[in-house]
Amino acid sequence: MIASADLRRDGRLPMDLEGVSEAFGSELDLLGALQLRWHTRLAGRIERELVEDPMDLERAVIAAWRATADELPGVRAIVDQHREHPLDDEMAAAMTRAEVKERAFLAVMAGRASASDAGAARVGARLEAAARADWHPQPVRLQPERPTLLHRLRAALAA
Numbered sequence: 440m441i442a443s444a445d446l447r448r449d450g451r452l453p454m455d456l457e458g459v460s461e462a463f464g465s466e467l468d469l470l471g472a473l474q475l476r477w478h479t480r481l482a483g484r485i486e487r488e489l490v491e492d493p494m495d496l497e498r499a500v501i502a503a504w505r506a507t508a509d510e511l512p513g514v515r516a517i518v519d520q521h522r523e524h525p526l527d528d529e530m531a532a533a534m535t536r537a538e539v540k541e542r543a544f545l546a547v548m549a550g551r552a553s554a555s556d557a558g559a560a561r562v563g564a565r566l567e568a569a570a571r572a573d574w575h576p577q578p579v580r581l582q583p584e585r586p587t588l589l590h591r592l593r594a595a596l597a598a
Contacts, residue, residue, distance in 0.1 A: 441476065444513025448576065450520030467530050470521055473514050474537050481507045481541075485548050496550040497566065504545070504570035512576045542567060 443453050452466050452473075453459055463469035484507045488499035508515045522538055525531035542563025546552035549566055552559035586594075 441473075441511065441514060444473075444517055445511065446513065448513050448516045450516040452517060452521070466526055467533060470517070470530065471533065473517055474534075477507070477511060477514050477518055478537075478541060478544075480511060482544070484510075489548075496548065500545050500549040500566055501570045504567065505574045508570075508574055509577055515576075 440453050440456055440459055443456055447453070452469050454463075454466060454469065459469065463472060481503060484503040485500055488503045488506075489496070492499055518534075521530060522534045525534055539560045542561075543552065543554065543556075543559035545563035545566045546556070546559040547554050549562075551562045551566070556562075
């Protein structure tokens, strides 16, 4: 599902894929799962960036956001699309809550606010804007990469 979203990058929830409707009861459930995937990957990437350079917190957060967007461009497109154009009021409310929490998280991880700071989301919005400013999605690869030796060995062992 995520691979399909990354290939399509059209911002549409992939409810048309086989098994998705059965696994997720509604568009909101699927969007919530994708939002969770994004947040989990972002948090892990921020941690890795901070290990590499623990002194420049803001740079680490911005670099992590960009790297995560490069890893999950389809998920990012879906989240952005449904932040801007939710399907209903329930989705709008859920996306607003998720956006505020994510932006506050960015501010906290950059050392610019505390978790209880009322202005943390505004600070996080500035960090997100900085990350988006120089970020350009990578082109879609229409042909799969040539399998590496390791991939071929794994496939042979699995068979």
